[in-house]
Amino acid sequence: MLDPKFLRESPEVVRAAIAKKHLTVDLDAVLALDAAWRGQLQEVEVLRAQQKAANTAMAALPKGSPEFVAKVAEMKAVSAQAKEKDTALKETEERWRQSMLTLPNLPHATVPEGRTPEENVTFSTHGDVATVSPAAVPHWEIGGFDRLFDFARGAKVTGAGFPFYVGDAARLVRALLHFFLDENARAGYTEVAPPIFVNAASATATGQLPDKEGQMYETTPDHLYAVPTAEVPLTNFFRDEILAEESLPVLRCAYTPCFRREAGSYGKDVRGLNRLHQFDKVELLKWVHPATSYTELDKLRDDAERLLQKLGLPYRVLLMCGGDLGFAQSKKYDIEVWAAGQKRWLEVSSCSNFEAFQARRAQIRYRSRETGRPELVHTLNGSGLAVPRVLAALLENNLQPDGRVKIPPALVPFFGKEFLSFAPG
């Protein structure tokens, strides 16, 4: 959510921001609702002030006295009027609040113009794409793949997009998670094991609700949501809290399985491990002082990049243009790993600065020494990293002529062997 005061003072800045993100929002309707709400609020508050004054006066009067009785009669009318206007106010306020939720976050000045993914800017490229296993095949075509990554049985037991990982595959998933968590701990992120179901209030604070309920699995009868990312429980950890300024920045990471319905996203891009309904991911999260959020974003991106560097996987970093930025982000880098078999880039991390957008919804603040008042923190998050696509790249890029997959040296201590084998046994 945007700062309502800022919207009032600088509606044209917001209008420009909406244009940069190539979104369509009826800003004038929001402004009109805001004006209406403030007018009604004034009226109600005047009536309430009358009621309070009368209450004080009546407290000093003898209960049954003629003055008292007269006052009761008088205030009955005021009370009725106040109730009526308050009902109207509440209605306006709710409509205003809903309309405020339709306004996107403002893109940062350094975000490039552009409407489509093609207009994202390649920020950097690492590793040599050309020299990686020229004979590589898409991972689902590797001999023995179906035995270690059992999609058929996953579909039987649960549904499409819920594979079983068997033997070395399961071991490699666990090794990657362990590696990611250890590296992140070394980088200063405190590990957290959060709940993987969240309530509606939490999903609203991070922006999944309203509008994206169709993307989440919802439980019956308790109406909890299976987390689409650890970002949701992690960000909400400090919801409605005021942090000490000295405690900032707070750095945390968490592994969770992630659940996404991915409604409507079927097609060529979703084969194998590319897109699943359940996948494992380690998420990095920062709560920072507003003055530092962009240097913290750079460091966050570096932290995610380092993981791919240590695994020896080629990747590139994209700086997202306005049109591809997303509703809640001010600035976002996507990190894409090269999958040599598919000959395409796979997104494995998305590092974003939300500035105060999430913090306002979630009411996460710090007590400012400067102003002496609570101020909103800035929140940032990024994957560090998503497992299946890293796995896909690893399988494809490191495939050996003998059909085995060479495990990167950094991962060997976690995996326990130098090669993953698809052969039975």
Next chain:
RNA sequence: GGAGAGGUGGCAGAGUGGUCGAAUGCGCGCGCUUGGAAAGCGCGUAUACCGCAAGGUAUCGGGGGUUCGAAUCCCCCCCUCUCCGCCA
């Protein structure tokens, strides 16, 4: 899941219909005092919204209701604790 007890400011804890945003204590901040500190004394110490301002309004777990007036009475929900049941 059953039975019972509770949820008030940073914490503890009073308050059962009116002048209560809320006593008191602790904690914290500032000042006095002191060589310095402790003690003592004094003052201060929630959050949000509206308003140019003066000022006003809201909030006692959440929501609804009764009433001229609700922290206080009624209803629903959530959470915590104790006992029982079940259970990795």
